[in-house]
Amino acid sequence: xxxxxxxxxxxxxxxxxxxxxxxxxxxxxxxxxxxxxxxxxxxxxxxxxxxxxxxxxxxxxxxxxxxxxxxxxxxxxxxxxxxxxxxxxxxxxxx
Numbered sequence: 277x278x279x280x281x282x283x284x285x286x287x288x289x290x291x292x293x294x295x296x297x298x299x300x301x302x303x304x305x306x307x308x309x310x311x312x313x314x315x316x317x318x319x320x321x322x323x324x325x326x327x328x329x330x331x332x333x334x335x336x337x338x339x340x341x342x343x344x345x346x347x348x349x350x351x352x353x354x355x356x357x358x359x360x361x362x363x364x365x366x367x368x369x370x371x
Contacts, residue, residue, distance in 0.1 A: 287341060294320065295320070296319075
């Protein structure tokens with residue numbers, strides 16, 4: 277079972293657009309990215325394997341939440357939390 281990644285999210289009253297880009301990992305050495313300017317976005321590499329894609333989605337959502345709540349998480353903390361959330365969701369889905 278896989279999660280549905282929407283075209284947009286609403287977190288803390290802010291709309292976050294989800295964009296897809298072919299070759300983001302290959303060309304820019306990143307699976308995804310989050311932007312925090314006037315138009316909040318999450319960009320994901322559309323060529324990622326499903327498990328990696330979901331973990332990357334959670335990772336970028338955590339960056340957005342970190343920015344919105346001003347929690348000042350470190351990258352290592354974001355990585356570990358994203359992995360934990362991906363594991364939790366997989367278990368909840370029976371995976």
